[in-house]
Amino acid sequence: MPHVERRRYDVAKRAIDVTVSAVGLVVSAPVQLVTAAVVLAAHGRPVLFRQPRPGRDGVVFELVKFRTMRRPDAAHVTDADRLTSVGRFLRSTSLDELPTLWNVLKGDMSLVGPRPLLVEYLPRYSPEQARRHEVRPGVTGLAQVSGRNGVAWEDKFALDVEYVDTRSLTLDLVILARTVCCVVKRQGISGGGEATMSVFMGSPAVRVGDDVA
Incomplete structure (x- = not known):
């Protein structure tokens, strides 16, 4: 699809996002109330997880999800330790993502786009990888339906940039349909032995003149 x-x-996509997220928030309200009660019983307060994430053009917003982990303490330090059985279920079914529809309605996010990652990753991207921020981040995206957390960082970012360059209504519909399949099959929840995904420390630098194996 040409740039224009x-x-x-x-x-048009923004209009779709507003309509679908508004309807989704209303329809999912009973499910969200039950989920909130379960999270409160399992994890205590707060029920919602809030964290700054970079959005379009790197502008930071507050992401909202249901909390899936215990508070860090001496016995539960790593993400794997803190992630509860309730949290695993919420993540595997993507129920923890329902409050994120509010981010979509506000315009922080879109239904489809590159996932919003940590603010600390911003200086670690190569110029090409940073292009993932040319569009609003998404609740789901091309990388998520291509393996979710099971995809290596470099491959994930390549898919994000591919989405930026090829985004269209047809592609978004395909991604949404594949997202439903991934959620039903509960694929790609964790990556490389991690509770979610390993920390991105930046891609290895390739020096001019180095031999390529």
Whole structure:
């Protein structure tokens, strides 16, 4: 899709995001109330997890999800230790993501786009990888339906940039349909032995003149 057409689609996409997220928040309200009660019983307060994440053009917003981990303490330090059985279920079914529809409604996020990662990753991206921030981050995205947390960081970012360059209504519908399949099959929840995904420390630098095996 040419650049101008992608920009036009972005306008239409925002209208779709507002409509779907508003309806989704209303329809999912009973499920969210039950989920909130379960999280409160399992984890205590707060029920919601809030964290700053970079959005479009790197502008930081507050991401909202249901909490899936215990508070860190002497016995539960790592993410794997802190992630509870309730949290695993919420993540595997993506129920923890339901409050994120509020981020979509506000315009922080879109239904489909590169996932918003940690603010501390911003200086670690290569210029090409940083292009993932040319669009609003998504609740789901091309990388998520291509392996979710089971995809290596470099491959994940390549898929994010591919989405930026090829985004369209057809692609978004395909990603949403594949997302449903991934959630039903509970695929790619963890990566490389981690509770979620390993920390991104930056891609290895490739020096000019180095031999490539």
